[in-house]
Amino acid sequence: MKRSPAGTGENFGFSDAPSATATAAGGGSEAVMTYLEAISDALRTEMRRDPDVLVMGEDIAGSFGGAFKVTKGFEEEFGARRVINTPMCEQGFVGAANGMALMGLRPVVEMQFADFISTGFDAIVQYAAPNHYRWGAPVPWVIRAPSDGGIRSGPFHSQNPEAWFVHTPGLKVVAPSTPADAKGLLISAIRDDNPVIYFEAKPLYRSIRGEVPSGEHTTPIGKASIVREGTELTVVTYGSIVHQSLAAADRLAGEVSVEIVDLRTLKPLDTGTVLASVRKTGRAVVVHAANRLAGVGAEIAALLAEEAFEYLDAPVARLGGLDTPVPFSPPLEDAYRPDQAKITEAIRRTARF
Amino acid sequence: MRLTRTLDDQMIALWKQGRGVGGTFNQRGHEAISVGTGAALAPDDVATPLHRDLGCYLIRGMTPRRIVANQLGRAAGVTGGRDANLHGCGDLTLGIVGFISHIPQSVSTALGVAMSFAYRNEPRVAMTYIGDGGTTAGLFHEVLNMAAVHRAPLVVVVENNQYAYSTPLHQQMAGQNIAPRSEALGVPAEVVDGNDVDAVHTAAAAAVERVRSGGGPRLLEARTMRMLGHAIHDGAEYVPSGLLEKWKKRDPVVLYERKLLDEGIVDQAYLDESARRCREITEDAVAFAESSEWPDPAAVEEGVFAP
Numbered sequence: 001m002k003r004s005p006a007g008t009g010e011n012f013g014f015s016d017a018p019s020a021t022a023t024a025a026g027g028g029s030e031a032v033m034t035y036l037e038a039i040s041d042a043l044r045t046e047m048r049r050d051p052d053v054l055v056m057g058e059d060i061a062g063s064f065g066g067a068f069k070v071t072k073g074f075e076e077e078f079g080a081r082r083v084i085n086t087p088m089c090e091q092g093f094v095g096a097a098n099g100m101a102l103m104g105l106r107p108v109v110e111m112q113f114a115d116f117i118s119t120g121f122d123a124i125v126q127y128a129a130p131n132h133y134r135w136g137a138p139v140p141w142v143i144r145a146p147s148d149g150g151i152r153s154g155p156f157h158s159q160n161p162e163a164w165f166v167h168t169p170g171l172k173v174v175a176p177s178t179p180a181d182a183k184g185l186l187i188s189a190i191r192d193d194n195p196v197i198y199f200e201a202k203p204l205y206r207s208i209r210g211e212v213p214s215g216e217h218t219t220p221i222g223k224a225s226i227v228r229e230g231t232e233l234t235v236v237t238y239g240s241i242v243h244q245s246l247a248a249a250d251r252l253a254g255e256v257s258v259e260i261v262d263l264r265t266l267k268p269l270d271t272g273t274v275l276a277s278v279r280k281t282g283r284a285v286v287v288h289a290a291n292r293l294a295g296v297g298a299e300i301a302a303l304l305a306e307e308a309f310e311y312l313d314a315p316v317a318r319l320g321g322l323d324t325p326v327p328f329s330p331p332l333e334d335a336y337r338p339d340q341a342k343i344t345e346a347i348r349r350t351a352r353f
Numbered sequence: 354m355r356l357t358r359t360l361d362d363q364m365i366a367l368w369k370q371g372r373g374v375g376g377t378f379n380q381r382g383h384e385a386i387s388v389g390t391g392a393a394l395a396p397d398d399v400a401t402p403l404h405r406d407l408g409c410y411l412i413r414g415m416t417p418r419r420i421v422a423n424q425l426g427r428a429a430g431v432t433g434g435r436d437a438n439l440h441g442c443g444d445l446t447l448g449i450v451g452f453i454s455h456i457p458q459s460v461s462t463a464l465g466v467a468m469s470f471a472y473r474n475e476p477r478v479a480m481t482y483i484g485d486g487g488t489t490a491g492l493f494h495e496v497l498n499m500a501a502v503h504r505a506p507l508v509v510v511v512e513n514n515q516y517a518y519s520t521p522l523h524q525q526m527a528g529q530n531i532a533p534r535s536e537a538l539g540v541p542a543e544v545v546d547g548n549d550v551d552a553v554h555t556a557a558a559a560a561v562e563r564v565r566s567g568g569g570p571r572l573l574e575a576r577t578m579r580m581l582g583h584a585i586h587d588g589a590e591y592v593p594s595g596l597l598e599k600w601k602k603r604d605p606v607v608l609y610e611r612k613l614l615d616e617g618i619v620d621q622a623y624l625d626e627s628a629r630r631c632r633e634i635t636e637d638a639v640a641f642a643e644s645s646e647w648p649d650p651a652a653v654e655e656g657v658f659a660p
């Protein structure tokens with residue numbers, strides 16, 4: 001997989017036209033795709049396979065194809081019946097997705113931005129999440145939530161609200177960092193019988209490309225992946241920060257041998273992979289773009305304190321966004337966000353402890 | 354209607370004797386609405402009834418045994434002790450979707466149910482219920498708007514009982530009726546006497562028919578009065594007694610039984626026998642529930658996720 005050079009002033013292709021969509025060849029082959037193309041490819045693959053899969057959201061139909069063009073060309077191929085433009089009413093259309101899912105459809109709902117998911121909160125955390133526990137009926141929808149910042153989009157187009165949902169019993173939460181996992185996790189999420197929130201990282205949409213298996217490629221939900229092997233320190237992370245962490249680890253090559261665990265699924269957490277890695281290296285840096293306080297990283301740090309205490313040679317370091325709204329202006333947002341430099345510093349500090 | 358009334362009275366008695374668990378809602382005044390609308394549905398249709406729609410659950414085939422067991426938190430209850438009173442009493446094999454407390458959520462869920470019928474070209478109808486209070490929430494308006502845009506096969510039953518908990522209608526909204534709001538959002542609406550089960554049933558059946566034949570969503574506003582407190586704990590001292598006396602003369606169960614007698618459709622012996630059967634059924638349900646197992650605490654973590 002190729003990464004764009006690290007750096008925060010970059011235009012991550014926020015409003016670029018998509019590059020040519022890779023065509024899915026026969027089984028076994030691969031194609032190089034952007035993260036965004038991989039998401040489209042997953043949706044298209046599942047919609048071709050299963051007539052119960054449909055997409056709905058604001059501005060996703062027609063030639064427009066969504067704020068980020070993930071569903072561009074979908075109405076042409078699948079028809080307006082399966083590519084549903086909704087009014088601007090997240091509670092209404094997430095609620096409708098609940099009803100569709102109860103009837104056995106598999107709606108994939110696009111939030112225009114993850115930030116607007118709060119408007120549909122009741123339908124997610126109160127209705128969908130506890131439903132199977134309460135009366136046994138599965139609610140198999142997926143909500144795609146374009147999240148994350150670093151792209152100068154201000155407090156309402158940059159959020160990483162995954163912790164709200166990780167804290168809610170009955171939801172599954174995934175956050176891919178590579179094109180292959182973007183496709184694989186979306187297909188797995190669509191096939192899962194539970195409500196799954198799929199956090200896609202906007203800064204990765206067009207900034208990374210990678211090999212993506214053609215056809216029905218799945219990535220198991222609940223399995224982390226070791227994206228870089230090392231022996232002296234483990235970075236536990238997910239989403240766009242995986243790439244900042246890889247860059248930091250590359251920079252420290254020869255100084256500290258860093259292993260990187262990409263969680264991929266935030267709920268249910270793959271505690272086994274995290275614990276095995278930290279028990280091996282004895283040191284851990286936990287980092288995510290979401291604000292640090294009571295974030296997913298806090299859970300990881302608690303897990304390590306409870307179940308890997310005797311293996312630790314240094315305190316667990318935790319990096320995340322500040323406890324502020326996501327600020328807009330570049331110097332402010334850079335101060336807010338963990339980046340390669342901050343991760344490098346945390347790795348050095350933890351390695352030298 | 355008589356079974357709904359008897360079961361409701363039985364619950365009230367149980368709670369007064371301290372045999373209840375948690376709380377229970379009162380049904381009195383709502384029997385004609387829940388029964389009249391529920392009876393207008395075909396077996397394949399789906400309803401999303403609420404806390405005052407006991408009649409709808411019964412008429413769609415949920416047994417009093419399962420319902421009372423749920424009220425008492427037993428393993429044999431519809432939710433196996435996971436949810437309280439009528440909350441979550443869903444059973445898709447009976448075409449019943451369980452509700453959550455956050456009231457307007459049932460209408461958006463029903464919209465999705467209706468949209469799934471349209472998606473699959475099935476001639477089925479979704480019927481949802483909401484109180485006057487529920488209609489003041491934004492989600493209610495979102496759903497009517499979206500249902501009209503999508504011409505969803507949805508019937509919305511508004512149970513305007515003039516109170517949302519302690520808050521009278523005039524403190525909830527300007528005007529007395531929800532129907533004009535529905536019309537404004539593109540959903541044709543009809544107001545009906547919610548204490549006259551024949552009127553409710555006729556209007557509901559007509560709405561279901563129009564919706565089923567592709568006419569788009571309809572709303573039925575049934576006007577009634579909540580005759581007891583919001584739930585068992587509530588003495589409803591805030592309701593002017595004159596209002597209750599006025600409505601008491603129009604008790605939906607009494608009205609209907611009188612009508613059946615007046616029109617010579619049944620005789621008093623029939624009504625007596627039916628009342629006796631209703632008592633027998635509810636007593637059996639209570640005995641069943643009280644003697645049935647509590648849920649196993651060892652299984653408290655099971656079923657959070659669908660397998």
Ligand SMILES: Cc1ncc(C[n+]2csc(CCOP(=O)(O)OP(=O)(O)O)c2C)c(N)n1
Nearest residue numbers: 405454455456484485486487514516517518
């Ligand atoms: C969103 C939400 N807020 C508050 C409540 C608490 N609550 C339960 S019932 C109720 C009043 C509902 O009134 P109405 O919709 O008229 O139905 P009714 O009980 O009169 O049948 C309230 C405030 C709730 N269930 N949901």
Ligand SMILES: [Mg+2]
Nearest residue numbers: 484485516517
């Ligand atoms: Mg009311």
